[in-house]
Amino acid sequence: MFVAVKGGEKAINNAHKLLAETRRGDTSIPEISIEQIEQQLSLSVDRVMSEGALYDRLLAATAIKQARGDLIEAIFLVRASRTTLTSFGYSQPLNTSEMQILRRISATYKDLPGGQVLGPTFDYTHRLIDKNLEQTNNFPTAIKAPASNEATPHVLGLLSDEGLMEQPPTDTDAEPNDLTREPLSFPADRDTRLQSLARGDEGFLLALAYSTQRGYARTHPFAGEIRFGKVAVEFTPEELGFSLELGEIQITECEMVNQFTGSKNTPPQFTRGYGITFGQGERKAMSMALVDRALRAEELSEDLVAPAQDEEFVLSHCDNVQATGFVEHLKLPHYVDFQAELELVRKMRAEQNVNQNQTREAAE
Amino acid sequence: MSQSIISPAIISPATQIDPNYNFAYLNEQTKKMIRRALLKAIAIPGYQVPFAGREMPMPYGWGTGGVQITASILTPDDVLKVIDQGADDTTNAVSIRKFFQRTAGIATTLNTSTATVIQTRHRIPEQKLQQGQILVYQVPIPEPLRFLEPRETETRKMHAFEDYGLMHVKLYEDISQHGHIATTYAYPVMVEDRYVMDPSPIPKFDNPKMNNNPALQLFGAGREKRIYAIPPYTKVVSLDFEDHPFEIQAWDQPCEICGAGDSFLDEVIMDDQGTRMFVCSDSDYCQSRSEVQS
């Protein structure tokens, strides 16, 4: 006699044990440590912190280990962990012009105050698999310049001084919207859009950014500046009334310079697209800056013609934790709904059969 | 008839709480925020209240909205039942029940009438609910107008202005193409003559149970960040036409395990010869009827 599918609990427990065992892999090979992940898979850690919206390198490394290297799964773990934390306030805005630069490039000026600093980059490497990496302890040593005290002003600030750059929005002292406190609603202001993009999926933003370059809402971008380095995080406790430095974090910031032909109210000038990530995340920061600029189409009276300009489309679909959950939920049982559909299709087919038989009889 | 249904004990007693987490996982700030949204939802039956949903430790689409509501309303004395597709032992129901056992240490049950809070996906229990009970629905897409009008800015206006012509266009189109309304689940309802509401993907078979129900019905959509509610004894009417009235599914045979003729039946495929068996989708209902008979 058939036994209806029962005993899910036991199956789940066993599946979870099997998962843990698979994660560990062959036990004759040493287990990877959190510190190794944090140090040697640092770009994975950076991405998990960015899209997980939580700056905690060791937690992100642990999540990567637990997720067997699946970064979206690791981002999800970090987000869920973030939920349990109590919010005690907002930091002061980061002062990125005071950044301790580890890398800083501009595609718009050959040389500029503070200089071009290549830093650790894949750019200009030949993408040849390095067989040396099969062995350990085999790497060259870089010559490091002493830390410079030269100021590194933002490139877009230099353009602003000449009046060629749109004026940045005035600081209203208004508290920016916080998506983790207030749900997304439309139309969304730029602060909300930027927060949403900063948490958004790198791959999705990359594809959208690419689409703007291929003509789906062209914005004529130049990489005005990309900088990566350390900035101080400051916090002002209400009781004190002055700010304290909580520590330093690494961030990547990208400012795109976009051509703008001007509108009826505005003379031709350059406009800005902005991107930021935790750690070193140039691809994401650049993509974000392009999408940010594309989403300003309405504000700048440009024609709305492409997906990258559609804030409901972009913001509703850029979060990979939401997206992966809903796509993967199709794995959950849908017996009841399927049963309801099955019954309907059978009924409709039966009705069609009756009709056809009647027609046939009438014809005979 | 051999069945491997889980132990008949009505209540599994409270368990040890995982000390790493606040009671029921969410911190108290978050619970307060959700409770405020719930109060608003109860005050405006059928209206979708936006809330700042949090990431939960289960994926979006797997009941995070329902889980956040349950986490916000649970007290240590509650007895929780979790069902998915009507059954307590489907994988996701097991997972959610275990989550609350671990983080809230509360008592759980498989028995509908013993539970104080029932979290459900895709079904309403067959057993009539009582005053004082709370039914928490997991909702994937809270907006009944979404597939007719994809823009949130427009659908919110349509609700605000009671501009619901489009909803009937869909039903009209069903009848003109198929001869009858071809919506079988997530069948839209009108709540208290004001808001059109998506009842979540329950089969339309369950729709009449929502009307004038003594229990409080709460709906949570985590990914879409909406909460809505049907307070006890609220009028809930399934949309239809006067000459094509709403009707529910019916089966040609009763449940082959318990003989019930009034329950929603799941079809189970028995072999590769096309042999099928129809059994109650509500496992507690089926089991308690079988026990009475034996």
Added chain:
Amino acid sequence: MNQPLFSVTNLSKKFGKTIACNDISFDLWPGEILGIVGESGSGKTTLLRSIAGLIKPDQATINYQHKNKTLNIDQMDEPELRHLQRTEWAFVHQHPRDGLRMNVSAGANIGERLMANGWRHYDDIRAEAIKWLEAVEIDAKRIDDLPRTFSGGMQQRLQIARNLVTNPRLIFMDEPTGGLDVSVQARLLDLLRGLVRDLGLSAIIVTHDLAVARLLSNRLMVMKDGQVIEHGLTDQVLEDPQAAYSQLLVSSILQV
């Protein structure tokens, strides 16, 4: 009736620095058909969309007579305005796809306004849809077909049926014959003229085609660069245009 049905006072609308409509005033009397003519860019479509409540003018007083009451359209709440738009008013777009739901059947397109106004009897809705399909000379057998299987002329007639089903009193039309070829235009014009006369509709029609204006309208407004430069009875304006631009417009078109 001794009051205008619809009256517009001091309507202005700018897009950036461009003035689309500059201080326009006019009245529409019950049963009257007003034609607004001018070349593209003259501001006539902006004027139409502003007075029909589809876009917000920068400045205007717009009054509409409704059951012995004067409704102030420019101050109206959106829900009230929407209600008016789906009951007593109608708007026929130049491109049928802007005014139709292309993904539902012809019957559903016609029935939508009825259902929005509370009709809940399927067979009644269908009977009404058939009546209106026939009124616009579309075979009733096509009731369950999607608009995209229709020709351009049929789509435009379907849009008209969809609008007239609630027996509106005032209909706004934006280049209703715009995208159609000449023989189809003639048939549609005949149909429109008949419907407007039989139903006692008032209408405001925007067109760049003086022949259309002559055939349908009692009165004409000529627009150029956001201004009304001439305004009078249709025959008068066409036979004896006063403004230099109107003279140019009339001579260039009527030669054909």
